[in-house]
Amino acid sequence: MNTDRTHLWRVRTPEGVAFTFRLASPVLRAAALMIDLAVVSIAWSVIAVVLSLLKLFSEDIAGLVIALGYFLFSQGYNIAIEWMWRGQSLGKRVLRLRVVDARGLRLTFAQIALRNLLRFVDGLPLFYLVGGVTTLLNNRAQRLGDLAADTLVVWEPAESVPDFAALRGEKYNSLRSHGPAVARLRQAVSPSEARAAWSALARRDEFDAEERVKLFAELAAYFRTLAAVPPEMNEPVADEQFVRNVVDVLYVNRG
Amino acid sequence: MIVNLEKFVAEERPRWERLDARLRKLAEDPWSKLSLVEARELESLYQRVAADLARLSSYAAEPEARQYLENLVGRGHAEIHGARGAGAGFRLGAWLLQTFPQTFRRQAQAFWLALALTVVGAIFGAGAVALDPEAKEVLMPFDHLRGGPSERVAREQENRGKELSDRKARFSGMLMTHNTQVTLTAMALGMSWGIGTLVIIFSNGVMLGAVVVDYLLDGQATFLFGWLLPHGVVEIPAILVGGQAGFVLAGALLGRGQRVRLAARLRAAAPDVVTLCLGAALMLVWAGLVEAFFSQYHEPVLPYALKISFGLMELVALTWYLFRSGLAGGKPASGAAKIS
Numbered sequence: 001m002n003t004d005r006t007h008l009w010r011v012r013t014p015e016g017v018a019f020t021f022r023l024a025s026p027v028l029r030a031a032a033l034m035i036d037l038a039v040v041s042i043a044w045s046v047i048a049v050v051l052s053l054l055k056l057f058s059e060d061i062a063g064l065v066i067a068l069g070y071f072l073f074s075q076g077y078n079i080a081i082e083w084m085w086r087g088q089s090l091g092k093r094v095l096r097l098r099v100v101d102a103r104g105l106r107l108t109f110a111q112i113a114l115r116n117l118l119r120f121v122d123g124l125p126l127f128y129l130v131g132g133v134t135t136l137l138n139n140r141a142q143r144l145g146d147l148a149a150d151t152l153v154v155w156e157p158a159e160s161v162p163d164f165a166a167l168r169g170e171k172y173n174s175l176r177s178h179g180p181a182v183a184r185l186r187q188a189v190s191p192s193e194a195r196a197a198w199s200a201l202a203r204r205d206e207f208d209a210e211e212r213v214k215l216f217a218e219l220a221a222y223f224r225t226l227a228a229v230p231p232e233m234n235e236p237v238a239d240e241q242f243v244r245n246v247v248d249v250l251y252v253n254r255g
Numbered sequence: 256m257i258v259n260l261e262k263f264v265a266e267e268r269p270r271w272e273r274l275d276a277r278l279r280k281l282a283e284d285p286w287s288k289l290s291l292v293e294a295r296e297l298e299s300l301y302q303r304v305a306a307d308l309a310r311l312s313s314y315a316a317e318p319e320a321r322q323y324l325e326n327l328v329g330r331g332h333a334e335i336h337g338a339r340g341a342g343a344g345f346r347l348g349a350w351l352l353q354t355f356p357q358t359f360r361r362q363a364q365a366f367w368l369a370l371a372l373t374v375v376g377a378i379f380g381a382g383a384v385a386l387d388p389e390a391k392e393v394l395m396p397f398d399h400l401r402g403g404p405s406e407r408v409a410r411e412q413e414n415r416g417k418e419l420s421d422r423k424a425r426f427s428g429m430l431m432t433h434n435t436q437v438t439l440t441a442m443a444l445g446m447s448w449g450i451g452t453l454v455i456i457f458s459n460g461v462m463l464g465a466v467v468v469d470y471l472l473d474g475q476a477t478f479l480f481g482w483l484l485p486h487g488v489v490e491i492p493a494i495l496v497g498g499q500a501g502f503v504l505a506g507a508l509l510g511r512g513q514r515v516r517l518a519a520r521l522r523a524a525a526p527d528v529v530t531l532c533l534g535a536a537l538m539l540v541w542a543g544l545v546e547a548f549f550s551q552y553h554e555p556v557l558p559y560a561l562k563i564s565f566g567l568m569e570l571v572a573l574t575w576y577l578f579r580s581g582l583a584g585g586k587p588a589s590g591a592a593k594i595s
Contacts, residue, residue: 015309017305018312100333117529149525150518
């Protein structure tokens with residue numbers, strides 16, 4: 001699929017196992033940057049008030065501390081926080097983004113420092129134009145700083161161990177008594193379709209009752225077409241239960 | 256092949272969750288170190304989960320568990336195979352006395368290129384001001400340098416440094432941040448295949464040459480060296496080190512004569528570039544303090560001989576530091592702290 005090439009980056013480990021990074025979109029990255037800029041600006045306005053108390057002792061020393069403080073804080077915020085939080089700034093953490101090494105290795109301090117020191121060129125001439133264009137042209141969505149440091153910015157959705165028991169329910173799965181239909185389903189249902197059905201069941205309580213009925217009716221109708229289930233099996237099983245039965249036979253093989 | 260995914264997940268889940276917890280704990284503390292037992296357990300859990308992922312990959316209809324495991328294996332891979340971070344073994348003394356000067360020498364070619372460009376720029380600036388005094392208006396970097404040198408010398412000697420008496424610290428902070436910004440810009444523009452770095456280093460040389468020849472032609476050589484040497488012998492090399500970092504970056508980008516891929520070349524250059532930038536920034540802190548608290552005082556407050564001698568001593572010390580520090584019997588000392 002074309003999207004695999006444009007939005008995913010695959011890394012193969014020495015053990016021969018491959019895993020995938022989901023590259024963050026430029027829009028998400030821009031939103032994280034906005035959050036970080038706001039954080040720096042708000043935090044500095046508080047710090048500056050505290051530092052200005054030094055004026056009580058010496059206006060000159062206060063001037064030095066404020067000038068150096070702002071420079072270090074604005075330049076060092078991203079470096080320090082990405083180092084402390086393994087590739088995440090506050091904006092990135094809020095939006096579930098993370099800077100990672102393009103080979104999947106642990107990020108080094110040099111990589112974090114370099115990608116942030118090069119923000120200047122990515123920001124040229126205005127509003128991250130150079131960085132934005134480079135990101136769009138690059139198949140790993142890297143701005144110049146990321147190219148130099150060999151890093152990627154990835155999106156990490158919340159992952160949890162799938163809970164099969166929660167989805168299966170307690171009712172008898174009538175589909176299992178019809179071997180040919182189960183075989184047809186396993187052959188015809190694509191991974192993305194199986195996942196869609198799984199997600200619909202996992203999130204059933206989030207839907208309005210009317211929408212839920214409509215959604216499961218559509219899913220059930222589709223799976224019934226694929227499975228070519230005999231008409232006598234359709235009548236007594238509600239659409240949602242039928243989808244649940246389909247997910248059960250797709251994901252759980254009881255031999 | 257997995258015959259029962261539910262059973263497989265139920266059996267393996269405790270290991271996955273244990274690896275997840277271990278990785279979370281490590282992520283929370285960038286300075287944490289594992290004991291031998293913990294490291295062995297981490298590796299064993301990682302190997303097991305990687306094997307689980309390999310088994311699950313054949314089960315195409317189960318993307319949720321696969322993605323969960325991919326995430327775990329990705330994080331585990333980074334911990335198991337990742338390089339040691341700076342936090343684990345960084346020692347400031349070793350970095351100052353060994354890593355920075357050794358890096359400087361390892362990338363000396365780029366420094367000589369920056370120096371040569373500065374010299375060519377200085378000759379150009381000096382020639383321009385000598386041949387066409389009106390060029391001074393264009394080439395001088397700051398307003399206070401555009402007037403006649405003799406008038407400035409007379410004014411500053413009369414002021415006895417009072418102009419800065421209540422704002423020396425602020426002035427020094429302004430110098431440090433401004434010069435560091437210029438240095439970092441020279442480095443960052445290495446990503447323009449070195450063209451931006453070349454322009455900054457050359458134009459810096461042009462301004463330097465214009466100022467020097469302006470004062471020399473006006474017969475103010477003693478003032479010039481007394482004013483410029485104490486901070487300039489550190490400030491100018493620091494900017495050259497920034498240019499050196501930019502050229503190292505450009506060299507990795509261009510990859511002339513190298514058979515390694517672009518990403519690998521840049522990855523190899525990154526630690527040296529960052530080390531050079533940090534070294535240059537530290538040099539500029541020193542230069543800023545000297546410029547604000549020492550260079551701006553002239554005779555009769557401070558004798559020019561003293562200022563010039565101080566500048567020359569700094570130059571000798573800096574040269575020794577950059578070219579000799581960290582050498583052990585002619586070879587780089589082992590155990591240098593790395594920013595990797």
